[in-house]
Amino acid sequence: MIRTTGLTKRFGGLTAVDDVDFELGENQLCSLIGPNGAGKTTFFNLLTGTLAPSEGSVEYRPRDGDWVDVTDDDPHETALRGIHRSYQITNVFPTATALENVRVAAQAHGGDAWKLWRNVGAFPEYEREAREILERVGLGAEAETPAETLSHGQKRHLEVAVALAGDPNVLLLDEPTAGVSSDAIDRLVELIRDVAEDHAVLLVEHNMDIVMDVSDRVAVLHQGELIADGNPQAVREDRTVQEAYLGGYDPGEETNAGGDAGTGGEAA
């Protein structure tokens, strides 16, 4: 669905993303992991056109289509093509209702936004789509609640709901579980699993239990470089990955990675 070739982004002397070749397949759920500062969010910004790469290219292939170069697209153009993202820090329309948040996002894809002589009520299809999405993410009962008064967990669901509007093909989810308490996290994981059924998903996630649980594939960024890319089991056993990042992760087998425990771990 989306692939990068030699993608590089330099900020002055710092290379945030370094020569990354990456491809995300249809309906695949790939987790992108790496310690803080590894370049994950920069990578997202390059994919959506928020940042222009220093080198390399981004290509996108819609369902039943051919590869197109989207390297120079603006964020709204990649969004209209079908590449949507959610944010690590909740980034919605705060005083609008949950429904309006999703409705306005759905409206962006219909081509009706310039009809300034028509009433919004003349386009019930966007509201219908928004209500369906809110049901799907479990916010059906909160449709009329202003986004800013939702609980943190609900805001994280709304964040995903806004990204779902407009039927994207590729979903880039930037840490949807950030700051969510452990008892509410299960529902978010369910939601991620659910949306991965009919979207290609690239997920940034720090919680290794979740990564190992939901991913079809795991890619590891370290200092801007893609150091591993493969099925979860293989990545977990990869020595370079363990040294760079996974040192602390150990589901019960104390002898496995104990030696590297001090080098990486999950930064706050």
Next chain:
Amino acid sequence: MTDVGEEPETESTGGYLRRLLGEQAVHIAVILAFALYPVVYAVLVRTPLGAEFDVFLPRVHTMVAVLYIGLFAMSFDFISGYTGYLSFGHSLFYGTGAYLVVLTATGKVPMLGSDTPFMALLLVAGILAVAVAVLVGLVSFRLTGVYFAMITLGFAEVAHVFIRNWDHVSSNPRDGATIAGGDGFALGVPGVDTLQVEIGRIVGTNLGAVFGLGLGIEVDETWVSFYAIGAVVVVCYFLMQRIVHSPFGRVMIAIRENEERARAVGYDVYRFKLAAFAISGFFAAVAGGLFAGYSRSVAPSNTFDLFHTAEALLAAIIGGFGTLAGPLYGYLFTASVEGVLSTEHHGIARYLRRGLSDAMLSSGAGGVTVADAIGVLVDGRADLYLGIVFILFVLYVPHGILGTLRDRLGGTVAKRLSDRLRSTFGGRHR
């Protein structure tokens, strides 16, 4: 929120009309109140308490200013209140409209004769302002926040300096230009011109018989201007209101709420902002044109000046940012306060000096007499009190009059009230 789309299709025409009347009840009431105001005012000042009413009620002349400056303030709110971009150079568009009208009337605009109908002039003024807004916006919307406000202010100041020194305007451009003598503008609305409805210096002879209604009220040109300008303002308000409630308007609000996310969900925000700015400029220029048509003279100080934008800002803060209609009420409030505290004969200072006895006026404590107090605290001190009101509103009523009212009612006043009416009358028209 809205159930317009689910309305039964079989609804009869009568039912539709009744529903429309219900939904528009507040609008109709407000328009009626404005329309009846000159008559009510004229009647009230003839009652025994006429002197008091004369002091506390805004005069018709003031109400005309409320209409055109109110429209200017609404156009300011359209861009600033709905997209969140403070257009501190908004007087640029107002001035463009005002100068276009006066320069055309004095025959100084190529291709437009001095006999161009007023409505056509307003349209030309609006289109010219759209062009100016697009040029200014192309540069200014590369910036956000306070930098946007500053650069639009800069553009307006450049225009201000230019117009002060452009000797094409008149031999003394600093004093602006005046339309010398002659008749008022023909409106250019078919069927209306025959009634001799003209803006500015008008002889409203035919209308006098209609509106006078045997109450002994003289209908002068101010009245005719009030209704003619009022009609334009009402049309402009409904046009802007229509846009605000359109899908486009929702994008404007999305940009105000979170521009980054609006872009990320697929809106080319730069273009939307530019279009909103151009629309806002259009209506600001219409307001300026109305002002010029009414006063028949323009000067840099009452059109292009920064303080003119500040007036719209004050009206928007008091009336409610992002409420569209609010700024009109905000300016009605400030204009009323200014009228009451005016130094002129209809001000409260002269009223007190007339009404209080000499003994009262010369009494006092600590060497300060009542007359002194009136002179210092009341006479022409509107700016002082409005400044205090402004601060109080910013601190304690951040949503303004109309915004706070909407928060209380949980929706726009027009919608809430019609809902209440509907439930009171037991859904008869469903």
